[in-house]
Amino acid sequence: MTVSYYPGASRAYDYSGRYNGSLIKPNCGVIHTTEGTSLPSYGNGAEAPNITAKPNFASRRLDFYQHYPFNRSARALVNLAGGVETNTLNAIQIELVGTCDPTHKNSWNGAKAGQDYIYWPDAPDWALDGLAAFLAWQYNNNGIALSGPKTWLAYPSSYGATAARMSFSAWNNFKGWCGHSHVPENQHGDPGDLDFAKLISMAKTKAKVPGDSGGSGSSGGGSGSGTTYTVESGDTLSAIGARLGVQWQDIAKANGINAPYTIKPGQKLKIPGKTTAPKPVPPFPGASYFGPGKNNSHITLLGNQLVKKGFGRHYASGPGPKWTDADRQNLADFQRSRNELRGDPDGIPGPLTWRLLFS
Template sequence: MPDLWLPGAERHPLGDTAPTDTQFQPKVVWHITWDKNATAAKPADLVPFDALVRYFTGAGRASAPHLLWDPFTGRIAQFYPANSRSKSVADAPGGTRTNRAGRVLLQVETLFFPYCRVNGKSYATVRDTPAKGLDKVLTWARSWGVPDDWPMGKPTWKANRSDRVWASRGGHYAHGQVPENSHNDPGPMPDWPAIGGKPKPTPTAPPFPGKAAFGPGKVNDSILRLGHQLVKKGFGTHYKVGPSRSWGEADRLNVRAFQRAQNWSGSDADGYPGPETWRRLFA
């Protein structure tokens, strides 16, 4: 069995453990603590790590995560074991129990707010930080079966939520991608390092062939590539046999299902891939 407690993390067990809903795929949810509101013109000093430990073991225990991670020093504190839910996302009545929807649902609060200042330097996003200790968190998550994927795409400052994707796919999620929640953190995140700390190559999407490659009467390799990727991402339910080089209504319906999973509507979810559909599909 993988470690219930991340090796090397400081342990601050809160005690009020509860099981997760293990019929769902394993997940990690990423947050930032966002303790201050700063700007590029007026950065502010980062809040001390120990102050957040005191908060999550005291007045803030009702919203405590599994882990508190400092990307500047690599320091990590843990409040719940991996097989327990934690409490860092809102959980409205009905729907999935958002704090429990996974064989594990590991929640990580990153000690960060936009334009925090550390050793005289300001940092706009978590992606800009040294990300020390990230490899330890990811290795632990992988040991619990969490895939490296971002099922709803890499985080931005814009919220993007899909109940269907959340309920059906394991991987990493931003707080801004969790149903029933209203926050849009953590913002852009670093690329994942491979096990052992070596950089993980960033997959490159094939060039978008242009909108003219898709539609009734079109026959080409790009349609086949699109179909295979839709199946890989779990959006191939309308194929009766499988993808082919010829465009058909099943292709359009599968693309539309993927677009709707991005919370798009109207002309943005018409079933015909554009550059952003292509980029997200191959991310």
């Protein structure tokens, strides 16, 4: 099930009432740059991505504006008739306010890079950190792989029919994150030579990808250190409490946080009592292991956990390795019970459903 909205993103420029888009189950993402210094109008939504990240230099963070839910196609790619599907091919699209044009590497019409706008190939760590947090959230909630093309050409060499531009078949089978410069049927060269390796390394650290230490890059937070915790973009008190084994109400009380219980990225929180390591969660095998006609040990594991959690009322004789409608109904009941799983419960596990079920 797709988690459709990024926590904390503004809905002030939500165009979903104007352009509904096609229903998608996202499995990849496209990174754009706006080639401007302010939030675009996007033709009142006619050319909008799912979400835009705008640098907030005063607070050294990215402010997010969501235009379409992540289970609906966006409109920021060229999609020619008779060719390959682009906008509607399960791609989440994010625009980064700023530029990839080296003409504006240092200044732009009197504005200064790094102070008034971002030249994204040289993005400051705090900006990459905010983008990495978004990619990590998409990995943990919607299963978008933290991987992508190795080649990110500098603009303007990235424009047009380059060696980095995917073929139709490569695009149809692509999973992970790429740039506008990689998408077929398109000529645009953004986001240029974004430091993708560093970005993905930072995102893996934030997402706590099993078996990956994260490598280079400053994660800038999201770690419990003794009795303190640094808030990441997208964090909530309940999520932090679940991660550290502490009641969120106790965290709020220890830090003098009252209703509406808001926290900000970079904020240092005192963690009361003894923190515990997160409970081990078995690796999510992928949604392809579940559904009609499937028969495997992952289904048995899922069923046993549903029963353990008190969501086994549809089983006539208990769970087993063969997928049944009782598995779907029980999992849908669990999905309805969790506020984190917004949207229609589909009875098929995704990464977030799996993590919540086994935590």
